[in-house]
Amino acid sequence: MSAAKKEVSPAQAALLRSLPAVEEVLEAPLLTDALADYGRELVVESVRTALERLRKRIMAGEDVAPAEAEPAGVADAAAVEARRVALPHLRPLINATGVVLHTNLGRAVMAPEAIEAVGEIASAYSNLEYDLEAGRRGSRHDHITRLIVALTGAGNALVVNNNAAAVLLALTVFGSGREVVVSRGELIEIGGSFRIPDIMASSSARMVEVGTTNKTKLSDYENAIGPDTAMLLHVHTSNYKVVGFTAEVDIGDLARLGHERGLIVAHDLGSGVLADMPVLADEPSVHQSLASGADIVTFSGDKLLGGPQAGIVVGKSEHIEKMKKHPMARAMRVDKMTLAALQATLAVYLKPEEAIRRIPTLRMLNESDGSLLTRAEKLAGQIRAVTPDLAEVDVEKAASKVGGGSLPLLEIESHVCAVTPFNITVDELAAKIRQADPPAIGRIHREKLLLDVRTILPGQGAALAVAIGEALGGPVTERPEEA
Ligand SMILES: *Cc1c(COP(=O)(O)O)cnc(C)c1O
Numbered sequence: 422m423s424a425a426k427k428e429v430s431p432a433q434a435a436l437l438r439s440l441p442a443v444e445e446v447l448e449a450p451l452l453t454d455a456l457a458d459y460g461r462e463l464v465v466e467s468v469r470t471a472l473e474r475l476r477k478r479i480m481a482g483e484d485v486a487p488a489e490a491e492p493a494g495v496a497d498a499a500a501v502e503a504r505r506v507a508l509p510h511l512r513p514l515i516n517a518t519g520v521v522l523h524t525n526l527g528r529a530v531m532a533p534e535a536i537e538a539v540g541e542i543a544s545a546y547s548n549l550e551y552d553l554e555a556g557r558r559g560s561r562h563d564h565i566t567r568l569i570v571a572l573t574g575a576g577n578a579l580v581v582n583n584n585a586a587a588v589l590l591a592l593t594v595f596g597s598g599r600e601v602v603v604s605r606g607e608l609i610e611i612g613g614s615f616r617i618p619d620i621m622a623s624s625s626a627r628m629v630e631v632g633t634t635n636k637t638k639l640s641d642y643e644n645a646i647g648p649d650t651a652m653l654l655h656v657h658t659s660n661y662k663v664v665g666f667t668a669e670v671d672i673g674d675l676a677r678l679g680h681e682r683g684l685i686v687a688h689d690l691g692s693g694v695l696a697d698m699p700v701l702a703d704e705p706s707v708h709q710s711l712a713s714g715a716d717i718v719t720f721s722g723d724k725l726l727g728g729p730q731a732g733i734v735v736g737k738s739e740h741i742e743k744m745k746k747h748p749m750a751r752a753m754r755v756d757k758m759t760l761a762a763l764q765a766t767l768a769v770y771l772k773p774e775e776a777i778r779r780i781p782t783l784r785m786l787n788e789s790d791g792s793l794l795t796r797a798e799k800l801a802g803q804i805r806a807v808t809p810d811l812a813e814v815d816v817e818k819a820a821s822k823v824g825g826g827s828l829p830l831l832e833i834e835s836h837v838c839a840v841t842p843f844n845i846t847v848d849e850l851a852a853k854i855r856q857a858d859p860p861a862i863g864r865i866h867r868e869k870l871l872l873d874v875r876t877i878l879p880g881q882g883a884a885l886a887v888a889i890g891e892a893l894g895g896p897v898t899e900r901p902e903e904a
Pocket of ligand 1: 588691
């Protein structure tokens with residue numbers, strides 16, 4: 422830092438000298454509970470952290486009240502700090518953003534069947550890699566392959582940790598040291614540093630870009646094929662759309678060209694839609710992709726499929742077998758909880774009407790206008806009851822988003838509660854409900870906090886109203902019952 426350090430005033434210097442020793446703070450009655458609950462080590466560490474923070478604030482010339490620097494004040498801060506460390510950091514929250522697959526908020530909420538399956542498989546031994554019929558070692562891949570094959574019509578299937586891994590594995594197994602042809606219009610970046618050129622480089626495949634950003638023709642691929650070409654890759658531009666003067670090659674045409682030349686044609690779908698729902702009509706389904714002739718199709722388990730984080734590869738049996746045997750597949754293997762959750766989710770798809778009702782992602786996307794309006798009105802009533810004269814609460818129309826890098830242009834009409842606080846700013850309100858228990862996340866639009874009921878789960882409305890009431894200083898004493 423080049424700026425000169427601020428002078429420490431005599432008052433600040435006195436405050437610094439007066440800071441208590443760690444041992445002295447530990448004697449404070451305020452820490453008795455923390456010591457019993459979290460143990461001495463964490464509490465000592467928390468006291469040190471609290472003292473260090475005070476020192477820094479004083480040195481920076483910030484206002485520090487004398488009470489904060491007393492043993493009881495430091496103990497109070499240390500107790501809060503110890504609690505923060507000891508309590509689960511990853512925790513459930515209320516997603517009132519209306520973005521159904523929010524990557525930052527954990528993407529898909531799982532079906533009850535999947536949650537139950539995880540609990541069962543985690544609490545006992547299992548036949549994860551044991552063949553019960555033969556009485557010897559089995560394969561973890563076997564539990565789910567036939568179900569995926571039955572649902573997609575693929576020859577074979579493989580599950581890895583996420584779709585990024587699935588794409589990397591496919592490129593490594595078939596493209597390493599050779600060429601993979603891809604359109605310049607499909608060099609996507611998905612949040613969290615998944616970029617096609619980087620994945621290609623990690624796989625040691627040489628990327629051959631063809632066409633332009635807005636137009637790629639079949640002849641572009643044709644002209645790029647050479648003796649070193651191993652694969653034609655089609656990437657679904659899941660999180661953006663190139664609009665206007667555009668052309669892209671259909672996966673069916675690409676598959677025909679690839680097969681004429683003896684090449685593998687891979688299709689990275691992103692979402693992997695298995696359900697037939699009008700709202701998802703513009704998203705390519707796994708079925709369509711395979712029927713169009715793709716040899717390898719990769720997609721996520723926790724996007725529109727609505728299951729656990731996973732990467733699913735389906736396609737021609739010989740290709741999938743080769744991928745299963747590659748050492749990299751071992752490093753990407755899924756654990757038993759993922760397998761249990763995915764198996765249970767996929768089993769729901771065997772009855773398509775059930776899937777739309779029971780898989781939360783599909784249910785949210787499919788919720789009727791009438792149902793959304795009813796829920797928004799109910800939530801508005803709950804919020805008004807705890808914020809009399811503290812906020813204006815209206816029900817408004819707004820658009821929900823699919824999210825998770827799917828259907829970027831699609832806006833689905835929804836109903837929101839729009840909260841305009843009278844005594845604090847809307848940013849302050851949003852910040853306060855983020856600190857509530859459970860935390861809640863809404864979206865701000867024109868000085869209003871919008872709470873989109875599409876993504877608010879059954880049973881969360883009451884807690885959300887309480888959070889808003891408390892944030893605005895409303896007369897809340899008890900959590901209202903959720904009907
Ligand atoms: C989301 C996505 C990925 C990455 O999938 P993860 O499951 O998040 O690893 C890869 N390709 C496309 C086209 C995607 O949409």
